[in-house]
Amino acid sequence: MPPTPPATAPPPMKARLADRMRGVALDTRPLQHPVFRRLLIGQSAAYVGTMVTDVTIPVQVYGLSRSSLFVGLTGVAGLVPLVVFGLYGGAVADRFDRRTLYLASACLTWAVTLALLFQAVADVRSVPLVLGLVAVQAGAFAVSSAARGAIIPRVVPTPLVPAANTLYFTAGNIGQVVGPLIAGVLISLPNGYSWAYGADAALFSLLLCSALRLPSVKPTGEGAGATGGLRSVLDGLRFIAVAPVLWMSFAVDIAAMTLAMPTALFPQAAQTRFGGGVGLLYSAIAIGSVTAGLFSGWTGRVRRQGRALAVAVVAWATAVALAGTVHRLGAAAALLAAAGAADLVSAVYRQTILQTYAPDALRGRLQGVFTVVVAGGPRLGDLRAGAMASTTGLGLAWTGSSLLCVVVVITAALLVRPFWHYDVAAAHPPSPRP
The missing domain is CATH 1.20.1250.20 (MFS general substrate transporter like domains)
Incomplete structure (x- = not known):
């Protein structure tokens, strides 16, 4: 009768703790x-x-x-x-x-x-x-x-x-x-x-x-090296139009930036509500994003990336809305930092969906659309916020519009089922048109 192999000793507590930290900390x-x-x-x-x-x-x-x-x-x-x-x-x-x-x-x-x-x-x-x-x-x-x-x-x-x-x-x-x-x-x-x-x-x-x-x-794949120009741009836009996962990822970002971007309101809020601190308001979102990035090891294990993107945008808008209701600078900065953390998560999934869903032959065009949305959305958000604040007041321009963003994103995400049920591990994107 062969000898019974010795039982494998469990890893020491220090090793288990290190493994857990690798699953939470920034994935390098x-x-x-x-x-x-x-x-x-x-x-x-x-x-x-x-x-x-x-x-x-x-x-x-x-x-x-x-x-x-x-x-x-x-x-x-x-x-x-x-x-x-x-x-x-x-x-x-x-x-x-x-x-x-x-x-x-x-x-x-x-x-x-x-x-x-x-x-x-x-x-x-x-x-x-x-x-x-x-x-x-x-x-x-x-x-x-x-x-x-x-x-x-x-x-x-x-x-x-x-x-x-x-x-x-x-x-x-x-x-x-x-x-x-x-x-x-x-x-x-x-x-x-x-x-x-x-x-x-x-x-x-x-x-x-x-x-x-x-x-x-x-570029590789079907369509690589094809003639550029307006037709090439339209091919990329048509690909987005028939891919609910992609156009919804852009739509929720546009909603987040146009309806819940508060930065244009910071100077007024600092002067009339907090008695100063405009620099802290401007930096709070970025500080929250950096903090979230340092503890983002879990993001790569999420398969339902469309759902995760929608949840992150809702968290962003909710935190922004709450920040618009408080009258203490520290509380507002903390809530804006929480919004920044959610924004980091949404940005990661939005970019990842685009890069992994799209075929390589179309990645440049779709990345161009991504750049327009990400960089242009905040500019439209500033215009919206400034115009609303001058007519409806600070509270509605900040909190009211952010709550509208929550309703819009939840409704749209649930209605567009391919986006809500998108599984990155089982995704089969449509083929690009030549």
């Missing part, structure tokens, strides 16, 4: 892939520099014009290029080497930053020049975002795409916290605008270095 496995690691390092530096410039431009425009109207025009100036080049840039990304397109658009963005630096050094003092540079930069950003989003699923395995997106969004949110702090210090220096734009140019050069070391990433 995509960093094992060198191409993704270089992309993330370069983009992380660029995120910080971009936020420095995003703070500096409105401050400089206001200093030159003494008009909030011109400050508002800085957002409008970039909207049309964002839409046009987001859609067309995505079509180009499905026709040519995405690495080449990413590098070219990044070089254009860097050139615009250098132009902003030179106009500050030369003390040109021209608001139209700054607005023109903002428009060019928005177009370049739209193209580079479409190309980069189409690259990520090609450089990491599909199961790690949620973790890769989480790393990207977490890095971006860190930039949203750190960048404005750096901008505040640099702008206060003599010739502060020059220092700020110079810092962005230096940080963005790290992205250029990472882009130069990318391998060739040519």
Whole structure:
């Protein structure tokens, strides 16, 4: 009779605790892939520099014009290029080497930053020049975002795409916290605008270095290399139209940004309700997103990603609505941080659904639509919030509209059953039209 094998000893408590933490903490496995690691390092530096410039431009425009109207025009100036080049840039990304397109658009963005630096050094003092540079930069950003989003699923395995997106969004949110702090210090220096734009140019050069070391990433599959232009853009839009999972993922984000984006109300709330603290209000959402990213290891194990996206958007809108009802700055900031945590989760699933559901031959075009929605939605939300606050008051513009978002998203998600029941492990997306 053979001897009974010894019983396997249970793992020690320390090992079990480490395993549990790996299932909760930020999943860093995509960093094992060198191409993704270089992309993330370069983009992380660029995120910080971009936020420095995003703070500096409105401050400089206001200093030159003494008009909030011109400050508002800085957002409008970039909207049309964002839409046009987001859609067309995505079509180009499905026709040519995405690495080449990413590098070219990044070089254009860097050139615009250098132009902003030179106009500050030369003390040109021209608001139209700054607005023109903002428009060019928005177009370049739209193209580079479409190309980069189409690259990520090609450089990491599909199961790690949620973790890769989480790393990207977490890095971006860190930039949203750190960048404005750096901008505040640099702008206060003599010739502060020059220092700020110079810092962005230096940080963005790290992205250029990472882009130069990318391998060739040519589109594959049916339709790859097809003729671009308007027809190519329409093919991508038709693909979305017949895919409820995709158009609902865009629809819930549009609802979240247009109905429950409170940032345009922060200056009024800080002055009339909290007696200050506008900086804390602006940073609270990003702080919550960073915190959620650090404990996001569970996101890659969720299969019902459509349902998870809807729940995250409802959580975002609910937290925003509650933040609009309190009269203590700390409570409002805590609720906005909770909203930021939900926003991080929704962003990860929205991006992951797009990247894994779409065939590679259409990823650039669909990523272009994603860029338009994600970057354009908050601009529309600011317009909605400002217009409502001026006519209906702060409470309805903040809390009332956010609660409407909750109702809209829950109703739509339950009615669009393919989205509500979407299972990433069993998904079979429709084939793209030639």
